[in-house]
Amino acid sequence: MYDTLISGGHLLTMAGDGVGFIENGAIAIDKGMIVAVGPRDEIEAKDEPRERIDATGCIVMPGLVDAHLHSAATTGRGWAQEISPWMASGYGPLMRHAIEEDAPLWTLLALMEGVANGTTTFGDYEFPMNELIHSHIAIGSRAVVCEGVTELNWANREQWIADGWVPGEPTPLDRELGEQTLANELDLYARWHGHDDGRIRVIFGPHAADFLSKEMLLKVQEEARKRGAALHLHTAQDARENKATEQRYGLRAVPYLDSIGLLAEDLIAVHLSVTTDDEVDLVARRGARMICCANSIGIIDGVLPPARRFLEAGGVVGFGTDQSPGNNSHNIFAEMRANAMFAKIKTEDPLVMPAWQVLRAATIGGATALGIGDLTGSLEVGKAADLIFVDATRPPMAPVLLEPARNIVPNLVYAESGSNVVLNMVAGRIIYRDGTYTLIDEAETKQQVADAAKRFTDKVAADPGVNELPIVQLTRTGRH
Amino acid sequence: MYDTLISGGHLLTMAGDGVGFIENGAIAIDKGMIVAVGPRDEIEAKDEPRERIDATGCIVMPGLVDAHLHSAATTGRGWAQEISPWMASGYGPLMRHAIEEDAPLWTLLALMEGVANGTTTFGDYEFPMNELIHSHIAIGSRAVVCEGVTELNWANREQWIADGWVPGEPTPLDRELGEQTLANELDLYARWHGHDDGRIRVIFGPHAADFLSKEMLLKVQEEARKRGAALHLHTAQDARENKATEQRYGLRAVPYLDSIGLLAEDLIAVHLSVTTDDEVDLVARRGARMICCANSIGIIDGVLPPARRFLEAGGVVGFGTDQSPGNNSHNIFAEMRANAMFAKIKTEDPLVMPAWQVLRAATIGGATALGIGDLTGSLEVGKAADLIFVDATRPPMAPVLLEPARNIVPNLVYAESGSNVVLNMVAGRIIYRDGTYTLIDEAETKQQVADAAKRFTDKVAADPGVNELPIVQLTRTGRH
Structure with missing residues (x-):
């Protein structure tokens, strides 16, 4: 038994010197660490997880x-x-x-x-x-x-x-x-x-x-x-x-x-x-x-x-x-x-x-x-389970083309903005999923941000020395 | 009476030769056309709408x-x-x-x-x-x-x-x-x-x-x-x-x-x-x-x-x-x-x-x-109500700083990816809101896209002539 099985998506592991693509792959995680990674059938045949996370339609890659x-x-x-x-x-x-x-x-x-x-x-x-x-x-x-x-x-x-x-x-x-x-x-x-x-x-x-x-x-x-x-x-x-x-x-x-x-x-x-x-x-x-x-x-x-x-x-x-x-x-x-x-x-x-x-x-x-390449940065056995799911059923990731040429990596780099990230996991713990932070209160933070922005701009605006700054002048002429 | 009042957000109208910023503005729409645009108090004092759309926290700008x-x-x-x-x-x-x-x-x-x-x-x-x-x-x-x-x-x-x-x-x-x-x-x-x-x-x-x-x-x-x-x-x-x-x-x-x-x-x-x-x-x-x-x-x-x-x-x-x-x-x-x-x-x-x-x-x-500058492209009276809401309560739009220098336009251009677009209106009709298309079925389309992608790649892969293409070779070496 191990903690978590992630399966159903395609993997970009970064193992080796390329992107380490695995079609329909799976990752087994125990105590926050990756204990197995490979094709889904192979991983699922090994052992049973306590929990399963479905990555169908997603690209699973290192955070x-x-x-x-x-x-x-x-x-x-x-x-x-x-x-x-x-x-x-x-x-x-x-x-x-x-x-x-x-x-x-x-x-x-x-x-x-x-x-x-x-x-x-x-x-x-x-x-x-x-x-x-x-x-x-x-x-x-x-x-x-x-x-x-x-x-x-x-x-x-x-x-x-x-x-x-x-x-x-x-x-x-x-x-x-x-x-x-x-x-x-x-x-x-x-x-x-x-x-x-x-x-x-x-x-x-x-x-x-x-x-x-x-x-x-x-x-x-x-x-x-x-x-x-x-x-x-x-x-x-x-x-x-x-x-x-x-x-x-x-x-x-x-x-x-x-x-x-x-x-x-x-x-x-x-x-x-x-x-x-x-x-x-x-x-x-x-x-x-x-x-x-x-x-x-x-x-x-x-x-x-x-x-x-x-x-x-x-x-x-x-x-x-x-x-x-x-x-x-x-x-x-x-x-x-x-x-x-x-x-x-x-x-x-x-x-x-x-x-x-x-x-x-x-x-x-x-x-x-950062000196932690042995701990994170790729999906390999012995590393922490720091990974993300990117929903590939929506633009700019859709369609996913696998044969004869893949389009996943170009679309991730040249087009994806991050808005298709649907899961963020660090050391095996999900910290963000489907638009929601699991450990912090986003609504409360938004209100605090608005209040703090007001405090800051009030303080800046009270300084007459800023009036001549080019950025302030641009704002006043409607060009900012 | 007119059809729709949009109020509660800041406007970038593009009227004039700059960005036409209006703090806490409002837009009145009738029969798909903009009939009034300006500061909220001014617009709200004029006439009554049949429907109100709240743009609080958003930037409202031309589509x-x-x-x-x-x-x-x-x-x-x-x-x-x-x-x-x-x-x-x-x-x-x-x-x-x-x-x-x-x-x-x-x-x-x-x-x-x-x-x-x-x-x-x-x-x-x-x-x-x-x-x-x-x-x-x-x-x-x-x-x-x-x-x-x-x-x-x-x-x-x-x-x-x-x-x-x-x-x-x-x-x-x-x-x-x-x-x-x-x-x-x-x-x-x-x-x-x-x-x-x-x-x-x-x-x-x-x-x-x-x-x-x-x-x-x-x-x-x-x-x-x-x-x-x-x-x-x-x-x-x-x-x-x-x-x-x-x-x-x-x-x-x-x-x-x-x-x-x-x-x-x-x-x-x-x-x-x-x-x-x-x-x-x-x-x-x-x-x-x-x-x-x-x-x-x-x-x-x-x-x-x-x-x-x-x-x-x-x-x-x-x-x-x-x-x-x-x-x-x-x-x-x-x-x-x-x-x-x-x-x-x-x-x-x-x-x-x-x-x-x-x-x-x-x-x-x-x-x-495109030859339709008289019809769309800015928020001005007499133009079609083609506009979008951009949620500015989230990064990269938050915080919104208004004084003494605004940061809205730089953040829209240098950072926003489009993922904060929460409403898309064409000729006064909402065609997308909060992640949902109002006129088409996204789930059905996604399935059709996946099926069509398979048909296409099967057809391409059946052509032996593509095997020597550089993009196919890159894929096979794990560098794509």
Whole structure:
């Protein structure tokens, strides 16, 4: 006897180096783990389940991995567009009014969006994670979290300017803030790492090469390595970062990070937006993993990060949704499509970034990037039962064509939006089914979101300094 | 007294040159037409409705216009990817097995997808429209249809080859087929134009400059103009077309069409994929309208059609979903996002193709392009009540921020997939609400689709000629 049999659908297991398709397959689950997977007849002949879940008409596949997001920024969803530079002329001046007490609610909203659209694992890089962690626990998804370590203290901005700092230049660093944020990270790790049978994992988040001194970066690395935890680092994310490391250490960000031993297998390198081909190859060669946030970086900067080259260099790529003021969603189906399509548009070659490769990045790639590829990301014996059902009886998944050519994977990547996700299971527990979250109250959350949005916009609108912002002007002219 | 009051939501009317936002607005509808639109208090003070529809929590906006699709091709959804050239190495050899008797079902599936995702008007270019028209009538959406006129008779392909024709070269033309397909078009027009209070309109569809002789093109134009009907023409869609017109008439497609008087206000120019900047400007200057199919052309060719330049040249642009073997969906939300994002990625400029401009193209732009801008495409007095509700209480639409900067339009364009469309109304009649089609039986259609898919794949699989196709090989290696 085992706990649960899932049968009746087609499987995309991601086992092997393709999509691991099994027509009319079945999965046996016991104590949250996959104990058998294969053709239905074969699995059903083995043993009896306590419970059966019918997947008829569905594609059953590994849950998606959102390997990099800033969950609480949903408070300002859509407030970083049609402006440039987005940080200075929209996001920054507006988001500094975000209300910290409401942050757990905004994180929950981000997770709800992800879960409804098939995400089972979130790589959440957000402050104050010691509070936000409760949202991850509540919704039931898998989480690999950090709170972030930084020595860049924006609260001192007025003082920097008084001292002669020019916006856009590398900023002074604040060791005290660095020590304090590292202490928070250590506290987070001590309290929550391994929580709930390992569903919650804590890693370390040094913000970026220009946000920390060399000494602090190395200290974070040391603390992380003591615990076997990975480093989640924004890497070569913008020109300012290269400028800062060049001024401080005489090297661009990637070679600087290499020179101090940061580029290694325990590094999760996010973005790589501002890199040379050689730098991309170097990061991959060192065994670091790349997270590509195609929609976010595409919308706010018009830039396509080098996921394709990273894959060609033999590296592991996962996808992230980043932050919703710029993205504007936490939906890995949208990231799959963006990665597949942007590469084609950029190169004018319809053969680059094929759907199967993109689907692997969104599942086993993301899991491997977050350091939990042995636990999740594919449907294989010994892994956690983190999986989703996608209803294939409706457009854009219908019709399902099996012979002589399948159409399932292209339709998942180029068309499916996540709206056909009808079941989301993490470690064998159903956390979302047929439009309903099983562990949280959606109606209550919606009302709280509406109330919190009002609090936030009232606070922002009370700041006369925002009136001249381009995004406010666009709104007033009816073009937003 | 009037028929229906819609109130409680925010409106995006598209009136004026922006998005025409009205906070807490209302719309009064009588006999299928909008008789008042404005702030809720103002509209409610005027007169009493027979029926009220509550739009609380929703964005109410004009229905989307899918200005160019080949609806019946859903039979082969997803069968034109990861291959190049897509037509010869996938679509062509597979789709020639499509079963004509099932075509109305496949059209219905395409329309169901569009309606559920907010489309109210379909510019359907498909054969045999004299049969397919019944699917348009059944679902209740607005349609501007044509069956297509062509002199290119693929049935003679073997004979061409025997006569020395080389694939890729311009093909012989078959005047008899041209006359026959024109007769079908005239028959379609006579039987269906103006059907159901004008909900069904018929225009003329000369296929492309390389599919018809000059004489036949001009004859179609003459017949269309006698009836005041527009011409729906694939224009400069590929290199083969330019090659054919150069061989036959010494000019590339666009200057050739201009030389014979085709570039005019009654021309709907689809694609313009293979054009110079001057050619794009010329088409716009002549007053012809452009339909951009960004996802289709992007996936199958890696090409971004010149919608941005066409708009800059003062032209009218609408969006189309084209055909689902290549796209793979009939979803104008996906087209909005593609148009906004691909332009940014291509130019590395996040300011091009802003959301408000894209939203206008998907509504009033598409309606104007199809020649019915006076009837639909915006929420204004005197227009048909063609509108949709988008639930904004859920991600990616939540939270709704109104002050000091709105986030509704960016979230609609950059994130919404169509899954939050909770009501679709055409000419005052609700054709879809809360996941249910009001005029057709979805469960029955799903079963018919599954059966028809089996018939189709059985027929394709019985053709040994398909075994060597790249798409079949990809499937067998687990990479599809």
